[in-house]
Amino acid sequence: MSDNPQKAYELLWQEIKGGNHSSILAICSNLQGVLPNDLDLLKTKIVALIQTSKFQEAFELIQTVQGLDFERAYISYKLGNFEDCLRVCEGKSDKAFRQLRAQAFFRLSWFEQAIAEYEDLIKNDPSSQELLINFSASFSGPGLGDRGINHFSLQHEGGWEILFNRAILQTDIGHYSEALNSLREVENIVTKDSSLEEEKWIVKAQIAYIYQLMEETQTAIEKYEEILKQTTDLNIKAMIKNNLIVAKEHENKEALNELKSSLGDENKLTALQKAGILLNYALIAFKRKKIQEAEDILKECEKYKVHERRLGSINAYILMKEKKNDEYKNFLLEKHQPWAYLLLIKILLQQHKQKEAAEISLKLKSEQSAFNDQDFYITMSHILEDAGYVQQAVELLEEGNKLFSDRKICEALGNLLMKIGELDKATSVFQQFLNKNDDKAIRSSLVIAAANSYAKWVKANPTVSEAEKNKKFQEIESLKKGLINKKDALYSLRQGDEDIFGVCDRLEYANVNWKQKVEEKKVAEVARKKRKRKPKYPKGFDPKNPNNPPPDPERWLPKKERSEYKKKNWKKQKKLKGPQGAMPEVMGQEVGSFNRGPSTAHIEAAGEKKRK
Structure with missing residues (x-):
């Protein structure tokens, strides 16, 4: 083939049109012997190496070629050299370069930069499903869930990928029941498609992680162990091993080895995932008195610029x-x-x-x-509340609510006011927020506050007329607007005045007091599982066919503590009563004494002189 370059070029062109990259690579290798400096031939070979995933060979070859900036950036991205990829993409305004730059930002866990890049890309191409999926994933960084879930471009229904990313954002903001519902919906979709086998295990791993966050640790461990047996994906295994060590609270040498193996080069983890595993490793190393090793790992974590807190x-x-x-x-x-x-x-x-x-x-x-951070107000209020400074916590949240007027801080203020019994004030806070924004979570909190306020008013005014009761009740019913539909079920509050406090339990989607409910469930399960111990019988005794009388149930007690022993003790003579020395009389005679007669007890002895 090398003897006839023209024929080889014709064959190469046929293979390029057919997309047979392995054949293209073989022909280019043969032609290089004849034309070693042909630029077009080198470019074709580099593209073929990329298409056959031989990125290291492509990287070595591209060093000898000028230009090919996009291919150079893409190879660096695939080899995990994300900062090199960004250097090549810097200043490039083409869509391909910008999209690659956004992906590199995401892989480095520089979420703010990735969000900004994707927002600009979506403005020019709002219908691109791929851009929307990557954009929704960019909000998966710590503390970005609230921004992502309320972003206008992610409100409409999308594919299972966007639904999965929404579940991650719901997890980040603590809406665990909503996240589980979303993930189960995704699980049903991917299970039906045989080409999405690995994606199924990613979904299951996220479900297990939510159970771990909800402190249902045993359920999470069982799900993790099931996934480890089934999946072959190294990334999923690496993250599950890390989560299992945390769930089981392992701090031994094997835990350190597991974490070290999870950080192998074959695992394509993001910077956020690597830093998370390294931090767990450093913590366990410190607890095992490996102080220097822990300090070295913490210094290594600093270069990732994530998990700063x-x-x-x-x-x-x-x-x-x-x-x-x-x-x-x-x-x-x-x-x-x-x-x-x-x-x-x-x-x-x-x-x-x-x-x-x-x-x-x-x-x-x-x-x-x-x-300037609203989370600061919320966390600070929790600290003040725990320290007993409840009024100061309320004042701090009121100040933050005026500055930010955000759902999270409004919810924190309203819930604290409800906790201390200021129900009317809490109702007013929720209502003011809803006058400017329509939010289902705040509306549900408003209904709860108003319902509890109504119940408190009824108890305080037992003589109030039914007409006035109905009037106030109808006001609460009107607040439910926008809450009753298939997804957000809210049952009628008309269940009797005494049951109106149970409105929290009838808001299925509001995720109210879920921790308390989980704890109550655990206590109930423990009580239900309490084993009844069978009585212990002597050796050789068959309770179904007893030849002798049943064994004494007090046989384990010392003899002096048995009831029979105590009965025998009571059969003694009666105790004497009365002053010491008194004796019972029988027919005028003391029992056990001499007969009464003349006595010399009071006669003065001879020779004894009276004392003056």
């Missing part, structure tokens, strides 16, 4: 455990981040150093930049 928390924990009190305080204060201040306040409150915690709070008040 957890990384800082573990660093502070290590310093605190080593009793370097001044160092961990300075470490957290130097971060100048709300989460660092909050962590320090929490530690000080646990150490009963309320004065120092108050000083940090005042410092935060003076630094307005720290208060």
